Amino acid sequence: MDITRLARGLSVESMEIGLNWSLRVAWIAGIFPLLVASLPSSRLNPLYELLLGFSKRGKIMQSSSYKLSVPQRFFLHFYLLGVAWTTVLLLTTWYYASQVAPLGSESLSLSTAAGHLTGLSHISSLYKSRIHTADKRYKVWVSVFLLLLMEMQVLRRLYETLYVFKYSNSARMHIFGYLMGIFYYTAAPLSLCTSFVLVALNFTLDKLAVLKLAYQGVPSMEFDWWGYLRPLANLGWHQWAGAALFAWGWVHQWRCHAILGSLRKCREQSDEYVIPRGDWFEIVSSPHYLAEIVVYLGLLVASGGTDFTIWLLLGFVVANLAFAAAETHRWYLHKFEDYPSNRRVIFPFVY
Numbered sequence: 001m002d003i004t005r006l007a008r009g010l011s012v013e014s015m016e017i018g019l020n021w022s023l024r025v026a027w028i029a030g031i032f033p034l035l036v037a038s039l040p041s042s043r044l045n046p047l048y049e050l051l052l053g054f055s056k057r058g059k060i061m062q063s064s065s066y067k068l069s070v071p072q073r074f075f076l077h078f079y080l081l082g083v084a085w086t087t088v089l090l091l092t093t094w095y096y097a098s099q100v101a102p103l104g105s106e107s108l109s110l111s112t113a114a115g116h117l118t119g120l121s122h123i124s125s126l127y128k129s130r131i132h133t134a135d136k137r138y139k140v141w142v143s144v145f146l147l148l149l150m151e152m153q154v155l156r157r158l159y160e161t162l163y164v165f166k167y168s169n170s171a172r173m174h175i176f177g178y179l180m181g182i183f184y185y186t187a188a189p190l191s192l193c194t195s196f197v198l199v200a201l202n203f204t205l206d207k208l209a210v211l212k213l214a215y216q217g218v219p220s221m222e223f224d225w226w227g228y229l230r231p232l233a234n235l236g237w238h239q240w241a242g243a244a245l246f247a248w249g250w251v252h253q254w255r256c257h258a259i260l261g262s263l264r265k266c267r268e269q270s271d272e273y274v275i276p277r278g279d280w281f282e283i284v285s286s287p288h289y290l291a292e293i294v295v296y297l298g299l300l301v302a303s304g305g306t307d308f309t310i311w312l313l314l315g316f317v318v319a320n321l322a323f324a325a326a327e328t329h330r331w332y333l334h335k336f337e338d339y340p341s342n343r344r345v346i347f348p349f350v351y
Contacts, residue, residue, distance in 0.1 A: 013199065020194040020309055023187055027312035030180075034319040038326075054180075056323050057173030070178050071173035076161045078179075082154035082185035088146040089189050089197060094228065096200035097144050099207075103139035103231040141231050142194040145239050146299055148232075149246050150189050153295060156254060165263035192299065193315045242302025248292025255279045256288040275336055282340075283348045284324035285332055290346050293318055322346055 037048040057072055190197060259278050279288030296317045303310045325346035330337050344349050 016194060017195075017196045019190070019198065020326055023191050023309050024312055025192060026183075026187060027309070027316045028193075029313070030316045031319045033324050035069070051323065052327060054174050054176040056327070057171070057177060068175045068259060069172035070175055071167070072173045073167040073172070074178055074179070075167075076158075078181040078185045079154055079158035079161050081182065082189070083151070085159050085186060086147060086151050086154050086189040089193055090144070090151055092204050093140070093147060093193050093196060093200045094144045096196065096203050097140045098204065098228050101140040103141060103234050112224040140196050141235060142239060142303060145232055145235055145243075146192040146303055147189065149243060149299060150192060151303065153250065154185070156250065159321070160254075160257050160261070164257055165260060171208070187315060191309045192303070194309055195307075208217060231314035238304045239302045242298045244298070245301055246295055246298025249291045249298060252280055252290050253295065254279065256291060260288065273335065275332070275339060283342075284346050285329040286321070286342045286346050289325050290348075292321060
């Protein structure tokens with residue numbers, strides 16, 4: 001059975017390498033056409049118009065494009081998926097880290113009774129042998145930290161979709177944009193933990209299998225909650241600097257979304273728009289996009305900046321939101337003759 005688990009572990013590690021590179025290719029495939037379409041060349045106009053048609057939604061989407069569209073309120077699906085998937089990844093990776101990657105002198109036990117079961121201890125020993133260096137153990141906890149921040153982001157976005165935004169019944173988005181949103185909220189959380197996620201899932205399944213066999217006669221379990229939190233408190237300055245940057249963007253996106261949500265009093269007011277004012281709206285046309293970029297920049301800093309996959313994730317966020325913000329800025333200029341001339345598209349004083 002040990003040989004079987006070892007072979008499966010090697011296979012899982014190979015799959016993680018494949019997953020990591022698949023995500024990198026996917027992010028590059030998303031970034032490249034957006035960058036090319038943004039180049040100032042008339043020959044690229046067909047590509048630009050194609051991508052623009054895919055990204056349009058809500059007020060900037062023409063009624064002629066409604067054939068291949070879904071209601072904009074389907075944004076809810078993104079955040080339901082994001083919360084569910086991020087929660088699974090977070091709990092699995094956190095449990096794996098607590099059992100196999102201690103930052104202190106000894107690992108946490110599952111419980112006062114179950115932790116001494118021979119099968120559980122044996123499984124933990126096998127997995128510990130694969131992350132025997134302090135650096136690898138530290139990176140596992142960094143992944144937990146990043147997923148915890150991501151959980152805060154998707155939970156807030158779910159709340160806003162349910163209670164802040166008032167999508168009109170006529171608001172639509174392109175079906176391609178909808179499918180991209182589904183892909184994004186599957187791939188983005190994965191990109192924060194690619195080095196350990198499959199091993200963590202494999203470890204958890206092994207533990208659950210042993211617990212299922214040995215549970216009878218085992219006393220009730222008592223979790224050491226502080227023990228699960230202590231390693232996070234021992235992370236380095238990169239993680240806390242990144243968390244501070246993340247929080248800055250998180251708070252401003254909350255404020256900007258509240259401003260946007262307050263502009264329409266009810267869902268039936270589909271054609272009534274006013275110029276949004278307040279917070280970062282005073283300097284850029286799409287401050288909620290700017291805040292999103294700051295959020296993901298915070299995740300990159302918190303990761304330590306050594307994972308190329310997270311760099312590509314940030315690159316996709318910047319390219320995608322800058323592309324969408326440019327069209328939103330043009331819509332504002334066309335819609336309102338008195339639109340503030342000092343407002344940039346998305347980056348203050350630059351673009």
